[in-house]
Amino acid sequence: MTDILPQELREAIVGCTLGDIIISKRAVKACLQFAQSKVHSQYLLYLYSLFEPYCSTPPRLHTAHVKTTGKDYQQLGFKLALYPSLMSSRPLLP
Numbered sequence: 001m002t003d004i005l006p007q008e009l010r011e012a013i014v015g016c017t018l019g020d021i022i023i024s025k026r027a028v029k030a031c032l033q034f035a036q037s038k039v040h041s042q043y044l045l046y047l048y049s050l051f052e053p054y055c056s057t058p059p060r061l062h063t064a065h066v067k068t069t070g071k072d073y074q075q076l077g078f079k080l081a082l083y084p085s086l087m088s089s090r091p092l093l094p
Helices: 007-016 038-054
Strands: 021-026 029-037 060-066 071-082
Touching (some): 029 038
């Protein structure tokens, strides 16, 4: 694992925040949760291939329940913890 997240991955995170990930803060790190329905599993596996060196576990399949529709669906996801040491002094956005 490198000391600083490459610019290409930083840009991918910015792009994914528009709809593909959930970001939460945990102590001194940010937790990014990537998830897609099983139908879009190839896209999620592509994202995982980009971030794999920074992930501690592989993608997992689980069932998600949508309260508004009352339906369950299969979802594939993985989590990524970003520690301050992985980020350069430059912010994600210019």
